[in-house]
Amino acid sequence: MSHLLPPSILRLVLPVFYAVVIVAVLPLLAGYIVLVERKVMADMQARLGPMRVGPHGLLQPIADAVKLLLKEDIIPDKADRLLFWLAPLVSVTMALLAYAALPIGPAFQIADLNIGLLFILAVSSLGIYGIVLGGWASNSHYSLLGALRSAAQLVSYETAAGLGLISALLLAGSLSMKDIVIAQYDQGIWFIFYVPIGFFIYMVGSIAETNRAPFDLPEAESELVAGYMTEYSGFRWSLYFLAEYANMIIVAGIATTLFLGGWLRPFASSHTALPGTSIELLDALPSLLVLGVALYCFYLAPKQPVKIQKMVMAMAGGLCLIIAGVLAGALFASPAVLQGIHGAFWFLAKVFTYIYFFLWFRFTFPRYRFDQLMRLGWRFLIPLALVNLIATATALLATREWGGSLLLYTLLADAVTLAVAIFLAKNDEVDSAVPVMDGE
Amino acid sequence: MSDPRGTEPSNVSSTVLGADEIILNMGPQHPSTHGVLRVKLKLDGERVVDSECIIGYLHRGVEKIAEHRSYQQFAPYVDRMDYVAAVSNGLGYCEAVEKLLGTEAPIRARVVRTILTELQRIASHLLWLGTHALDIGALTPVFYCFREREEILKIFEKYCGARLTTHAFRIGGLQYETYDGFEQDVKRFCEDFDHKIDEYETLLTENRIWVGRTKGVGILSAADAIALGVTGPVLRASGVKWDLRKAMPYAAYDQYKFEIPIRETGDTFDRYVVRMEEMRQSRLICLQAAESIPAGPIMARIGKVLKPPPGEVYHSIEAPKGELGYYIVSDGTTQPYRVRVRPPSFINLQAFDKMARGSLVADVVAIIGTIDIVLGEVDR
Numbered sequence: 001m002s003h004l005l006p007p008s009i010l011r012l013v014l015p016v017f018y019a020v021v022i023v024a025v026l027p028l029l030a031g032y033i034v035l036v037e038r039k040v041m042a043d044m045q046a047r048l049g050p051m052r053v054g055p056h057g058l059l060q061p062i063a064d065a066v067k068l069l070l071k072e073d074i075i076p077d078k079a080d081r082l083l084f085w086l087a088p089l090v091s092v093t094m095a096l097l098a099y100a101a102l103p104i105g106p107a108f109q110i111a112d113l114n115i116g117l118l119f120i121l122a123v124s125s126l127g128i129y130g131i132v133l134g135g136w137a138s139n140s141h142y143s144l145l146g147a148l149r150s151a152a153q154l155v156s157y158e159t160a161a162g163l164g165l166i167s168a169l170l171l172a173g174s175l176s177m178k179d180i181v182i183a184q185y186d187q188g189i190w191f192i193f194y195v196p197i198g199f200f201i202y203m204v205g206s207i208a209e210t211n212r213a214p215f216d217l218p219e220a221e222s223e224l225v226a227g228y229m230t231e232y233s234g235f236r237w238s239l240y241f242l243a244e245y246a247n248m249i250i251v252a253g254i255a256t257t258l259f260l261g262g263w264l265r266p267f268a269s270s271h272t273a274l275p276g277t278s279i280e281l282l283d284a285l286p287s288l289l290v291l292g293v294a295l296y297c298f299y300l301a302p303k304q305p306v307k308i309q310k311m312v313m314a315m316a317g318g319l320c321l322i323i324a325g326v327l328a329g330a331l332f333a334s335p336a337v338l339q340g341i342h343g344a345f346w347f348l349a350k351v352f353t354y355i356y357f358f359l360w361f362r363f364t365f366p367r368y369r370f371d372q373l374m375r376l377g378w379r380f381l382i383p384l385a386l387v388n389l390i391a392t393a394t395a396l397l398a399t400r401e402w403g404g405s406l407l408l409y410t411l412l413a414d415a416v417t418l419a420v421a422i423f424l425a426k427n428d429e430v431d432s433a434v435p436v437m438d439g440e
Numbered sequence: 441m442s443d444p445r446g447t448e449p450s451n452v453s454s455t456v457l458g459a460d461e462i463i464l465n466m467g468p469q470h471p472s473t474h475g476v477l478r479v480k481l482k483l484d485g486e487r488v489v490d491s492e493c494i495i496g497y498l499h500r501g502v503e504k505i506a507e508h509r510s511y512q513q514f515a516p517y518v519d520r521m522d523y524v525a526a527v528s529n530g531l532g533y534c535e536a537v538e539k540l541l542g543t544e545a546p547i548r549a550r551v552v553r554t555i556l557t558e559l560q561r562i563a564s565h566l567l568w569l570g571t572h573a574l575d576i577g578a579l580t581p582v583f584y585c586f587r588e589r590e591e592i593l594k595i596f597e598k599y600c601g602a603r604l605t606t607h608a609f610r611i612g613g614l615q616y617e618t619y620d621g622f623e624q625d626v627k628r629f630c631e632d633f634d635h636k637i638d639e640y641e642t643l644l645t646e647n648r649i650w651v652g653r654t655k656g657v658g659i660l661s662a663a664d665a666i667a668l669g670v671t672g673p674v675l676r677a678s679g680v681k682w683d684l685r686k687a688m689p690y691a692a693y694d695q696y697k698f699e700i701p702i703r704e705t706g707d708t709f710d711r712y713v714v715r716m717e718e719m720r721q722s723r724l725i726c727l728q729a730a731e732s733i734p735a736g737p738i739m740a741r742i743g744k745v746l747k748p749p750p751g752e753v754y755h756s757i758e759a760p761k762g763e764l765g766y767y768i769v770s771d772g773t774t775q776p777y778r779v780r781v782r783p784p785s786f787i788n789l790q791a792f793d794k795m796a797r798g799s800l801v802a803d804v805v806a807i808i809g810t811i812d813i814v815l816g817e818v819d820r
Contacts, residue, residue, distance in 0.1 A: 041579070366649045
């Protein structure tokens with residue numbers, strides 16, 4: 001594209017192009033994450049999951065989307081019509097806005113803000129207005145309780161998750177999402193190895209922020225029917241739904257960028273070329289992985305019971321083959337193109353791995369109760385995050401003052417933090433006999 | 441801070457803020473009221489100040505129907521009360537009528553009845569475990585539980601052709617002889633089932649969240665439990681060792697060795713532990729019984745037309761949910777003059793308010809689940 005347009009115009013056109021791509025692709029992506037979620041759930045629960053619409057339910061998200069769009073749009077009589085209409089829009093707009101600063105590849109970023117991380121956190125926190133307004137505007141007790149729970153939960157866990165993130169920020173020395181990834185490239189290590197406990201705290205906090213099980217109290221089906229979404233239906237409901245999954249991808253993107261090396265491939269700083277060529281050994285990995293998936297699809301295709309299912313399965317295999325071809329072709333293109341395409345691959349791979357953990361937790365753990373959730377947040381995660389922060393800072397200082405390996409110092413810091421964690425957990429067991437509810 | 445549980449919650453914060461208590465109607469259409477129970481909750485924030493169970497949405501007049509059917513004709517109706525434990529309902533009714541007739545089923549019939557009833561107890565407890573876990577937010581155990589329950593239902597289907605409302609027994613014994621391989625099926629299930637229970641326990645018993653959600657929730661003291669007439673696992677979890685299978689043996693229970701699990705505190709966790717252990721004990725009973733089913737007739741000689749002598753009888757059995765009693769009055773005709781059922785779910789549900797007061801909305805669903813009600817039986 002750089003050959004077609006002068007750089008000054010490209011600087012304006014490219015972000016718009018990226019924004020359009022993200023807004024267009026995201027709903028589809030969210031739909032397919034739902035399919036993956038249902039498939040993973042089915043796998044863990046000894047059943048098959050969606051199988052009817054398309055082979056292995058591959059067209060299910062599209063059918064669901066069409067169904068939601070065609071559904072009757074109900075606004076309860078006694079609802080506050082304006083706010084009822086506005087609330088899901090707030091949620092989904094804020095969730096989409098946060099993508100502006102997320103670097104999917106070294107060049108694939110709508111805006112490289114120097115306060116990128118702060119921007120994402122601020123904007124995605126604003127999404128809570130959508131939930132609170134929606135819960136209030138519905139004029140239903142279930143919705144109101146769901147909204148109240150959501151607000152309290154977000155305030156508590158945003159703090160812990162933020163403190164977890166700061167430990168990685170200390171190492172990066174920048175708030176720009178792009179610079180954070182580049183810092184990991186320069187230091188030759190993903191920050192998760194320096195601050196694993198920071199990563200853990202962020203992970204727990206992010207599950208709570210996105211209202212996923214075991215912290216899905218605002219929409220706890222067995223208690224509050226559907227929480228703040230109880231009175232919503234059809235398209236408005238699907239906006240909330242989209243916002244929830246968009247937020248999941250956002251928090252996964254933040255974790256990927258700060259802790260898992262963003263768009264970098266594993267061992268990004270080591271360069272081992274294939275003998276006789278300039279192609280790096282590890283750069284061949286993405287195309288081989290996708291090729292494997294393609295072959296598996298072709299292996300499954302003849303086993304499908306219906307002809308059309310065989311065809312669609314073969315098409316899925318073909319699609320994977322094309323992707324593998326593109327990934328392989330990038331190896332021979334210019335380094336910028338290679339980084340762009342493979343960067344997006346690795347970024348999405350890490351994001352989906354992170355989301356897989358979300359799903360795994362959801363199907364394994366029972367739900368916390370509100371007071372227990374608050375106790376976990378305020379009396380375990382936040383103290384732990386503070387200790388982790390101080391320990392990491394001390395490790396950094398020690399490296400600067402006395403020299404030596406940072407990894408060694410951070411290991412020591414982690415050991416200290418872990419000891420504190422065990423102490424806090426033990427302490428919590430003793431205290432848990434006393435419920436702390438009144439006055440909260 | 442003193443323990444606010446079980447005491448009147450303070451209204452200080454709400455009066456300062458000028459907030460009112462809100463009334464929340466849970467049900468009759470709600471994901472976790474197990475059918476059409478409606479619970480009216482008075483809430484201060486999320487804390488339950490007062491609760492009221494409103495029932496009757498599934499009333500079908502089962503007891504009245506009995507007055508217009510012959511004794512045999514009424515037998516299938518009892519299956520529709522606790523429809524997840526139809527076999528137990530049938531056993532109670534058949535034995536009650538047999539007692540009224542002054543007869544008893546042959547020993548072979550009684551042993552087969554014991555096996556099927558114990559399998560039904562396991563199936564009922566599995567359903568309870570799955571839905572209870574689902575209410576508390578664990579999505580997966582319910583599918584494992586249904587997988588094993590399916591095996592039990594397959595045995596029922598092979599025996600009498602029905603899976604849910606089985607009508608497995610007849611007054612005086614059994615309609616059908618056991619099928620070839622019945623003992624092996626039962627034994628195979630029991631042997632597999634042992635480590636399946638371990639599987640559920642790995643998912644739940646040691647889980648911090650599960651323990652946090654169930655320990656200390658919905659405490660029912662032994663005195664309260666007795667005063668409210670609560671029976672079954674709910675009573676035993678409060679520390680009262682009362683099980684009709686031991687206390688007043690019926691069917692063939694006096695022939696087998698098994699333990700009555702009890703716990704002390706009477707909270708939701710204790711009830712969970714008691715039911716898990718009961719499944720293990722039921723498994724042992726099935727194994728012992730399937731080992732040696734005595735030969736002999738399966739039907740007592742009672743004739744085709746049943747005309748019990750005038751009089752009345754009360755007979756109760758230990759159904760999966762508690763004491764299931766039948767009080768039958770005969771006026772000497774072919775139809776009962778009155779049938780009164782003492783359903784365990786209905787009476788155990790009376791303890792709900794005691795357990796729920798002062799707890800949180802999230803606990804309410806845990807408490808409904810832990811009482812293990814079936815609305816078909818509550819409303820009849």
